[in-house]
Amino acid sequence: MTSATAAGTGPAPEGPPVPAAPKSPKSRKSVTGTRKSVAALFLLPALVLLGALVVYPIGYSLIRSFYDQSGDSFAGFDNYETLFTDDGIRTALKNNIIWVVFAPTVATALGLIFAVLTERIRWGTAFKLVVFMPMAISMLAAGIIFRLVYDQDPDKGVANAVWVGVHDTFAESSAFPKAHPGRDSPLKPAGGGAFITKQPVSAGTPVALPLVGVAPDLMPDGAAKAATAEPADGKVTGTTWQDFTRGKGVGKLGGVDAAELGYAGMKIEAIKDGEVVASTTAAGDGTFTLPAAADGALLRLPADNFKEPYNGLDWLGPSLVTPAIIGSYVWMWAGFAMVLIAAGLAGVPRELLEAARVDGANEWQVFRRVTVPLLAPVLAVVVVTLMINVLKVFDLVFIIAPGSAQDDANVLALELYRKGFASDQPGVASAIAVFLLLLVIPVMWFNVRRLRREVRR
Amino acid sequence: MTADAGSLTPAATRPPETAVKARQSLGSRLVEAVSGGLVRVFLIVVGLFWLVPTIGLLLSSLRTPEDMAASGWWKVFTEPSQLTFQSYEELLENGDITSSLLNTALITVPATVLVVVIGALAGYAFAWMDFPGRDWWFLAVVGLLVVPVQVALIPIAELFGKIGLFGSMLGVILFHVGFGLPFAVFLLRNFFAEIPRELLEAARLDGAGELRLFARVVMPLGGPAIASLGIFQFLWVWNDMLVALIFSDSGSQPITVALQTQVRQFGNNIDVLAPGAFISMVIPLAVFFAFQRQFVSGVMAGAVK
Numbered sequence: 001m002t003s004a005t006a007a008g009t010g011p012a013p014e015g016p017p018v019p020a021a022p023k024s025p026k027s028r029k030s031v032t033g034t035r036k037s038v039a040a041l042f043l044l045p046a047l048v049l050l051g052a053l054v055v056y057p058i059g060y061s062l063i064r065s066f067y068d069q070s071g072d073s074f075a076g077f078d079n080y081e082t083l084f085t086d087d088g089i090r091t092a093l094k095n096n097i098i099w100v101v102f103a104p105t106v107a108t109a110l111g112l113i114f115a116v117l118t119e120r121i122r123w124g125t126a127f128k129l130v131v132f133m134p135m136a137i138s139m140l141a142a143g144i145i146f147r148l149v150y151d152q153d154p155d156k157g158v159a160n161a162v163w164v165g166v167h168d169t170f171a172e173s174s175a176f177p178k179a180h181p182g183r184d185s186p187l188k189p190a191g192g193g194a195f196i197t198k199q200p201v202s203a204g205t206p207v208a209l210p211l212v213g214v215a216p217d218l219m220p221d222g223a224a225k226a227a228t229a230e231p232a233d234g235k236v237t238g239t240t241w242q243d244f245t246r247g248k249g250v251g252k253l254g255g256v257d258a259a260e261l262g263y264a265g266m267k268i269e270a271i272k273d274g275e276v277v278a279s280t281t282a283a284g285d286g287t288f289t290l291p292a293a294a295d296g297a298l299l300r301l302p303a304d305n306f307k308e309p310y311n312g313l314d315w316l317g318p319s320l321v322t323p324a325i326i327g328s329y330v331w332m333w334a335g336f337a338m339v340l341i342a343a344g345l346a347g348v349p350r351e352l353l354e355a356a357r358v359d360g361a362n363e364w365q366v367f368r369r370v371t372v373p374l375l376a377p378v379l380a381v382v383v384v385t386l387m388i389n390v391l392k393v394f395d396l397v398f399i400i401a402p403g404s405a406q407d408d409a410n411v412l413a414l415e416l417y418r419k420g421f422a423s424d425q426p427g428v429a430s431a432i433a434v435f436l437l438l439l440v441i442p443v444m445w446f447n448v449r450r451l452r453r454e455v456r457r
Numbered sequence: 458m459t460a461d462a463g464s465l466t467p468a469a470t471r472p473p474e475t476a477v478k479a480r481q482s483l484g485s486r487l488v489e490a491v492s493g494g495l496v497r498v499f500l501i502v503v504g505l506f507w508l509v510p511t512i513g514l515l516l517s518s519l520r521t522p523e524d525m526a527a528s529g530w531w532k533v534f535t536e537p538s539q540l541t542f543q544s545y546e547e548l549l550e551n552g553d554i555t556s557s558l559l560n561t562a563l564i565t566v567p568a569t570v571l572v573v574v575i576g577a578l579a580g581y582a583f584a585w586m587d588f589p590g591r592d593w594w595f596l597a598v599v600g601l602l603v604v605p606v607q608v609a610l611i612p613i614a615e616l617f618g619k620i621g622l623f624g625s626m627l628g629v630i631l632f633h634v635g636f637g638l639p640f641a642v643f644l645l646r647n648f649f650a651e652i653p654r655e656l657l658e659a660a661r662l663d664g665a666g667e668l669r670l671f672a673r674v675v676m677p678l679g680g681p682a683i684a685s686l687g688i689f690q691f692l693w694v695w696n697d698m699l700v701a702l703i704f705s706d707s708g709s710q711p712i713t714v715a716l717q718t719q720v721r722q723f724g725n726n727i728d729v730l731a732p733g734a735f736i737s738m739v740i741p742l743a744v745f746f747a748f749q750r751q752f753v754s755g756v757m758a759g760a761v762k
Contacts, residue, residue, distance in 0.1 A: 042586065043594075049635045054638075127503075135756070139696065148514060149513060156525075340757060417607075443603050
């Protein structure tokens with residue numbers, strides 16, 4: 001053991017290989033005194049396959065990337081120039097940067113939070129199982145799952161169903177999306193979707209505010225048979241209703257007919273000199289009453305009565321498609337981060353945390369000042385692993401982004417596939433491959449260095 | 458803070474101090490109870506967040522395409538009569554899907570077995586045999602761990618085209634074996650290296666040759682690592698789409714590729730895609746639940762991949 005440590009730490013990092021001390025008790029010298037030919041036989045299958053399928057392609061891509069598309073003539077750095085000038089590749093590069101910055105950090109942050117929070121919960125294991133499970137399924141299946149989640153129609157896609165639900169809780173939805181004045185209406189458009197009376201109203205004379213165009217099944221639930229408002233002293237009264245009877249047309253134009261429904265809940269504002277002096281909401285039968293202040297004012301039906309119903313976000317549209325796909329990636333890989341971090345957490349000495357608590361640190365301070373610094377090496381491994389993984393992401397983008405958004409969602413791995421196999425530009429595709437390889441070389445170097453020390457034991 | 462306060466408080470003020478302490482601990486207990494409750498609520502919400510997409514796929518696969526076109530899958534909670542195995546029944550009569558499912562198995566099993574066997578042979582040689590540059594060869598293999606598969610797509614497509622492997626299952630299998638080997642060699646060599654020398658020497662004294670030693674001592678002792686590797690590789694190959702997308706043809710394509718061809722008309726093909734995706738997930742999920750422990754240790758060892 002001691003000699004092994006000496007052999008491991010002795011040489012300078014760039015020094016020549018030092019074989020393990022032969023007399024060391026941990027020596028792994030062959031126990032059978034193997035002949036070299038036997039060793040070669042054991043290694044041959046692996047080395048041949050690795051050579052042909054992994055090493056040879058690296059060399060081939062490197063050389064191929066300097067030749068033109070037909071592969072016949074040397075093209076210098078042309079293909080690499082394309083890497084930074086071609087619009088498709090530039091979008092892919094930009095998206096890859098977004099991916100590499102956000103996907104690993106979000107997944108790791110969530111993994112850290114989950115790992116810490118589940119530690120003291122009895123059903124923590126069940127939770128971990130649920131979060132870790134997506135790692136076992138294919139990216140194709142995950143892609144199909146999220147195509148369903150991100151469906152634009154809030155009646156079909158669960159993401160928009162939830163989003164619209166939340167949105168409508170905080171912002172009132174409008175009741176009369178397509179209502180508008182009919183023929184010879186006393187109302188005219190007031191800009192921005194609102195309508196306003198042509199003439200000022202006066203107290204004591206009931207006002208009629210008829211509109212048309214609301215589909216019968218979209219009328220508010222509280223709508224009752226419309227009624228003509230009673231005149232009231234010193235107050236402005238009136239009715240707003242759907243001046244249209246199914247199968248019978250408008251009936252008495254501008255007047256309330258038997259089967260017509262009131263616009264329950266319609267907002268009405270009285271405007272004098274451009275300012276709102278009074279406002280109210282229509283009752284179920286469409287009648288409303290405004291105070292005396294409204295005398296001589298114009299009545300306006302503000303635009304928020306007529307807004308289109310909120311339809312949610314266009315998750316797979318040009319601007320949101322990349323964050324949406326990153327969301328599905330985080331769904332798949334946060335469990336990976338969580339499991340690695342939980343394993344690291346299990347190795348953190350309890351006494352250190354207890355000592356901090358005894359010193360009066362609250363849970364957040366313990367987390368921030370003790371747990372996270374102790375976990376730093378694990379967090380680094382997780383982030384780096386995910387970064388490499390993210391560089392290769394292909395299936396999710398290929399499946400989730402609809403054809404129309406694939407240009408906007410493009411990433412290098414997808415662009416390589418498109419250039420190499422769809423548009424027959426193997427030179428450029430090889431340049432992308434070499435570029436991807438260059439990006440992972442620091443990690444390759446790090447792995448080898450870390451192992452070189454262990455190997456000498 | 459509390460420790461300081463305690464040591465600085467004169468003995469005379471003991472009773473009030475304990476009262477304060479009691480109140481503090483009651484308060485902090487209250488805080489703890491509330492925050493503990495909040496943590497539970499938070500984790501339940503997150504857990505639902507993680508489950509809902511998969512549940513959505515499952516319930517979508519159990520509805521007719523007509524129902525799917527009309528409303529969201531959550532409609533089955535109010536109308537359970539919508540649930541039907543119709544899509545599954547039709548899927549199992551769809552020759553393309555069933556044969557591609559068989560292809561997935563025909564690709565995955567050999568690719569897994571080959572990686573384990575070839576990786577174990579090399580891992581043993583790197584751990585216990587003497588040959589010049591042993592550790593350097595091993596480090597070179599480790600270096601290949603992070604090479605992205607994308608680098609090999611074009612060169613291997615060309616190579617397979619020349620030797621007639623393009624479009625065949627064998628080509629897909631070989632590619633997976635090639636890219637599975639660095640991790641296999643890395644994992645198994647490190648595991649085999651921990652085998653106590655005495656065990657190997659004892660077997661040697663009984664007259665075992667190198668091959669016997671490998672088959673009778675090393676492989677059985679390597680069980681846990683081999684299980685982890687096998688599960689990892691199995692899921693990797695089973696779930697692959699990219700490699701098969703390029704190297705297989707319509708006769709040798711696995712389920713992932715067969716389903717991928719349907720994605721273009723997503724809305725119209727949901728009765729194939731949803732049950733197909735779910736069927737393709739059943740085996741990996743079964744493997745995952747049956748071998749969680751091995752899978753997790755494989756994932757941890759493979760954190761570098």
